[in-house]
Amino acid sequence: xxxxxxxxxxxxxxxxxxxxxxxxxxxxxxxxxxxxxxxxxxxxxxxxxxxxxxxxxxxxxxxxxxxxxxxxxxxxxxxxxxxxxxxxxxxxxxxxxxxxxxxxxxxxxxxxxxxxxxxxxxxxxxxxxxxxxxxxxxxxxxxxxxxxxxxxxxxxxxxxxxxxxxxxxxxxxxxxxxxxxxxxxxxxxxxxxxxxxxxxxxxxxxxxxx
Amino acid sequence: xxxxxxxxxxxxxxxxxxxxxxxxxxxxxxxxxxxxxxxxxxxxxxxxxxxxxxxxxxxxxxxxxxxxxxxxxxxxxxxxxxxxxxxxxxxxxxxxxxxxxxxxxxxxxxxxxxxxxxxxxxxxxxxxxxxxxxxxxxxxxxxxxxxxxxxxxxxxxxxxxxxxxxxxxxxxxxxxxxxxxxxxxxxxxxxxxxxxxxxxxxxxxxxxxxxxxxxxxxxxxxxxxxxxxxxxxxxxxxxxxxxxxxxxxxxxxxxxxxxxxxxxxxxxxxxxxxxxxxxxxxxxxxxxxxxxxxxxxxx
Numbered sequence: 001x002x003x004x005x006x007x008x009x010x011x012x013x014x015x016x017x018x019x020x021x022x023x024x025x026x027x028x029x030x031x032x033x034x035x036x037x038x039x040x041x042x043x044x045x046x047x048x049x050x051x052x053x054x055x056x057x058x059x060x061x062x063x064x065x066x067x068x069x070x071x072x073x074x075x076x077x078x079x080x081x082x083x084x085x086x087x088x089x090x091x092x093x094x095x096x097x098x099x100x101x102x103x104x105x106x107x108x109x110x111x112x113x114x115x116x117x118x119x120x121x122x123x124x125x126x127x128x129x130x131x132x133x134x135x136x137x138x139x140x141x142x143x144x145x146x147x148x149x150x151x152x153x154x155x156x157x158x159x160x161x162x163x164x165x166x167x168x169x170x171x172x173x174x175x176x177x178x179x180x181x182x183x184x185x186x187x188x189x190x191x192x193x194x195x196x197x198x199x200x201x202x203x204x205x206x207x208x209x210x
Numbered sequence: 211x212x213x214x215x216x217x218x219x220x221x222x223x224x225x226x227x228x229x230x231x232x233x234x235x236x237x238x239x240x241x242x243x244x245x246x247x248x249x250x251x252x253x254x255x256x257x258x259x260x261x262x263x264x265x266x267x268x269x270x271x272x273x274x275x276x277x278x279x280x281x282x283x284x285x286x287x288x289x290x291x292x293x294x295x296x297x298x299x300x301x302x303x304x305x306x307x308x309x310x311x312x313x314x315x316x317x318x319x320x321x322x323x324x325x326x327x328x329x330x331x332x333x334x335x336x337x338x339x340x341x342x343x344x345x346x347x348x349x350x351x352x353x354x355x356x357x358x359x360x361x362x363x364x365x366x367x368x369x370x371x372x373x374x375x376x377x378x379x380x381x382x383x384x385x386x387x388x389x390x391x392x393x394x395x396x397x398x399x400x401x402x403x404x405x406x407x408x409x410x411x412x413x414x415x416x417x418x419x420x421x422x423x424x425x426x427x428x429x430x431x432x433x434x435x436x437x438x439x440x441x442x443x444x445x446x447x448x449x450x451x452x453x454x455x456x457x458x459x460x461x462x463x464x465x466x467x468x469x470x471x472x473x474x475x476x477x478x479x480x481x482x483x484x485x486x487x488x489x490x491x492x493x494x495x496x497x498x499x500x501x502x503x504x505x506x507x508x509x
Contacts, residue, residue, distance in 0.1 A: 002495075004497050004498055004501045005497050005501075006497070006500050006501050006504050032269045035322045036342075036344065037321070037466070038466050038470060039224035039225060039226050039321070039323060040226060040467070040470075042224060042321065042322070044321055045342075051322050051340075051342035052342045052343055052363070054342070055342045055343055055344050055503070058341075073258075096489065097483070097487070099487055099488070099490045100473075109494070116391055120431050135345075135349075137345040137348070138343070138345075138363060139357060141345070141358070146349060146354060147455075148463075149345075149349050150349050150455050150457040150458055151457055153346070153349060153458075153461050154457050154461045154465070156467065157461055157465055158465065161465075161468075161469040161473065164476075165472055165473060167475070168476040168477055168480060169448075169480070172480035172483075172484075175484070175489075176480075176483070176484060176489055176490055177481075177489075177490045178489045178490060178491045178492060179320055179491075179492050182356075190492060190499035190500070191496075191497060191498060191500025191501060191502050191503070191504065192492040192493070192496035192498075192499070193492045193496070194267060194500060195496045195497075195499045195503065196490075196492050196493070196496040196501040197490075202500060202503060203265065203503065206503055206504050206507040207507065
């Protein structure tokens with residue numbers, strides 16, 4: 001079988017670095033943020049040197065994460081534009097969940113589920129950034145009223161929780177769909193993986209090398 | 211900052227289990243009779259002195275309020291309002307500061323375990339060494355009282371002299387007030403005393419005199435006797451019906467368990483999907499099909 005295996009480049013080393021920097025920052029944000037969100041998780045502040053330091057570093061990590069996410073957005077947005085096939089894919093998502101992708105339209109570089117993850121992450125990131133700035137009292141305390149800050153903390157908490165759920169979905173999909181992770185660690189995927197999950201993209205890639 | 215024992219706690223911030231609370235205590239209150247206040251600011255000076263704090267020398271902008279607002283050093287502040295009431299000039303002077311709510315919004319909003327406590331006697335106290343400086347108490351407070359220090363990023367406010375009360379003394383401001391506009395005792399006694407004062411004021415023609423002990427926050431352990439209790443907002447914006455903001459309730463209420471359940475459920479759904487449907491693996495025929503596609507294209 002090894003001789004039959006074809007290899008396709010999926011992510012450049014720049015894209016991989018960008019993705020993993022973002023992943024590390026997001027995990028730090030989730031841990032420090034959850035620590036300040038729920039009393040039962042306050043012990044997580046210990047990972048950041050205690051309560052005050054967790055409070056101090058969280059927004060700065062946020063700023064770095066926003067910059068890194070902007071990099072990902074610029075790299076990937078054009079592959080995530082929604083098409084007619086995506087709506088059809090979404091309507092038949094139950095077949096995908098049941099490991100049968102033959103009943104959904106062939107996917108390009110990203111399928112509709114991945115596109116949804118991309119746009120949810122983008123929207124929630126913008127919400128987290130704006131609400132986060134509004135509640136960053138040590139830097140911008142005087143720019144917002146107390147009532148605006150109250151709204152900001154609710155928006156921040158709700159968007160953060162939704163984003164964590166989106167990230168869990170993203171991570172699970174990578175584990176479930178075998179052969180995916182090497183795309184983001186080594187930059188390449190096998191032709192079989194592409195044929196099985198992103199056939200339209202495979203055809204495009206093959207067309208390029210012609 | 212306080213010297214009260216942990217046995218005396220009724221509530222402790224960011225703590226899901228009950229605090230040590232075996233001992234019972236009598237609820238205390240400070241009663242500020244605004245009708246007797248002459249605006250001398252002795253209470254302000256006594257507060258700075260007892261708590262060993264210094265306020266910056268400020269700038270006069272043509273009003274008596276000095277400083278212009280509560281700060282991390284000024285935990286109590288005389289607020290002066292000049293107003294026409296029924297065609298008659300009145301000078302309203304309100305001693306502003308923490309109201310020591312029975313249902314404290316600051317404590318509910320605080321994410322740091324034990325940074326804000328409420329003692330059995332009703333006093334709400336900031337335990338500064340546990341404070342992480344996030345400013346959530348500011349968002350939780352319906353009276354806009356806590357201030358975050360620029361020096362150490364900790365939150366500060368009136369302690370109701372919990373250290374003095376613990377050893378049977380009245381708060382410094384009550385002790386020093388030359389007209390006895392500030393009294394201190396059990397909440398029951400203070401309400402009884404207020405009733406006498408209100409009866410007296412009504413006799414003198416102040417028909418809307420009354421006690422300010424707002425039920426929206428469960429009552430307060432700092433109460434006012436106001437000549438115009440029907441319009442508290444004329445006293446430099448004292449809220450008419452203070453409540454913990456519904457946004458704060460939402461944030462600190464249902465959102466917390468819902469969020470943990472949501473995150474936990476997402477992880478469980480993933481895990482259960484894996485054990486029922488298994489991984490989606492690339493088959494040999496997929497590789498063959500891909501190789502064929504490439505060959506066809508090369509030809």
